[in-house]
Amino acid sequence: MTRRTDGGMPPGFAELVGQDAVVGELRTAAAAETPSHAWLLTGPPGSGRSNAARAFAAALNCEAEDPWERGCGTCRSCRLVEAGSHPSVSLISTENVTYRIEDVRALVSTAQDRPQGSRRRVIVVEDADRMTERATNVLLKAVEEPPPHTVWVLCAPSPADVLVTIRSRCRQVSLRIPPxxxxxxxxxxxxxxxxxxxxxxxxxxxxxxxxxxxxxRDPEVRRRREEVVTLPLRVRRASDAVQAAGRLVGMTKEDADSAAEARLVEEQASLRRSLGLDPEEKVPPKLRSQFKRLEEDHTRRAKRAVADALDRSLIDLTAVFRDVLSLKLRADGELINEHLRAELTDYAEAISAEKALECLDAISQARMRIGQNVPPLLAMEALMTRFLPTVRPAPAGGPGGRG
Ligand SMILES: [Zn+2]
Structure with missing residues (x-):
């Protein structure tokens, strides 16, 4: 298989579009004899934070002869990192709300191990912002004085999402939103x-x-987004608002649940295999706690998946009102939802700029509330109600007047 290369750029890094400065810094470090031992990669969601961390992890152990070719994508080591099965490279992310302290302890102990058949042990924590203060304190010492062969790569949306004690011990690299x-x-x-x-x-x-x-790639994903972004145009009465909230939350939950369920079944089967239990065999009492823990993880994961998916819908709704405002300001340039220009132009004529700003504010409140574990349906109903057209005072002359 041939890999696309971009003017000599190693393939792992070529996918980091619009991040030339970061790529330059990471490649220089990977080519160095002794790179910094702790890194904090920050960047907004979708900027390619995790991809950058993986590319860097691969480059740190790449077997290419020329240090500037590191991250070649073709050597044994690069391929193992890409497959997530390199014995000395750990790629850690949590699908739970936060990392458990015992998980972080296990990481710290892994960091002490010598690399197996490669230059370095690399530990990538893809969402270091999901560490509680207690967990961070466990990490602190390890990040401060790692063994000489170990490199920590922590990722978070912004430096402020990581405790200052950790931040100050890391070399910081920021990705930007790509064009x-x-x-x-x-x-x-x-x-x-x-x-x-x-x-x-x-x-x-x-x-x-x-x-x-x-x-x-997925028409179903496009259809869903379309349904979300046209919501404000369709909510006319209080009953519409309640219905829309119910539908949005229901749709999101169904999706998240079925994905989480499939994963639970898979994990239960794999745990059975690793414990030497037949598929139908009853779980002996002394092993039950392990299965119970899987189920607890599952519940937490499903909840987080719903919150994450709703947050995405809320970001899409933010885009609608940003478009409405740029139409009202007659700003040049393309809309985020350019394909809905006609509908959005009508909508922009029907509402005031103040109303659009109020809606933006209501969306950011809803995002915050969902982040704070307010029941999603409650938060979304409150939001949808804010999309209702503002009732104008009845014209003088009372009910007889023409509306
Ligand atoms: Zn390589």
Missing amino acids: VDAVAELLQARDGVDAEQAALAARASQSHIGVARRLA
Whole structure:
């Protein structure tokens, strides 16, 4: 298989579109004899934070002879990292709300091990912002004085999401939101998406690479987004608001649950195999706690998946009102939802700028409330109600007047 290379850029890094400064810094470190031992990679969701961390992890152990070729994508080590099965590279992410303290202890102990058949042990924590203060304190010492062969790569949306004690011990690298054109080009080059679809997905995702890819490739994902972004146009009465909230939350839950359920069944089967139990065999009492823990993880995961998916819908709704405001201001340039220009123009004429700003405010409140574990249905109902058209005072002359 041949890999796409970009003017000599190692393949892992070539996918980091619009991040030349970061790529330069990581490649220089990977080529160095002794790179910094703790890194904090930050960048907004979708900027390619996890991809950057993986590319860096691969480059740190790449077997290419020329240090500037590190991250070659073809050597044994690069391929193992890409498959997530390199014995000395741990790629950690949590699907739970936060990391458990015992997970972090296990990581710290892994960090002490010598690398197996490679230069370095690399530990990538993809969402270091999901560590509680207690967990962070366990990590602190390990990050401060790791063994010489170990490199920590912590990722978070912004430096402020990580405790200052950790932050100050890491070399910080920030990714930016990539330009829409660069995301569209990536979708065409890597995923074979046609130019028009790629441009549409890149714009609609607001340059979130992962979301853009799902939008470009899956018509069902596009249909869902369409339903979400046209909600404010359709909510006319209080009963519409309640119904819309119910539908949105229901749809999101169903999706998240079925994905989580499939995963639980898989994990239970694999735990049975590792404990030497037959598929139908009753679980002996002394092993039950392990199965119970899987189920607890499952419940937490499903809940987080719903919150994450709703947050994405709320980001899409934010885009609608940003479009409405740029239409009201007669700003030039493309809308995020350019394909809905006609509908949004009508809508922008029907509501005031104040109303659009109020809606934006209501959306950010809803995002915050869902982040704070307010029941999703409650938060979404409150939001949808704010989309209702503002009732204008009845014209003088009372009910007899023509409306
Ligand atoms: Zn390599």
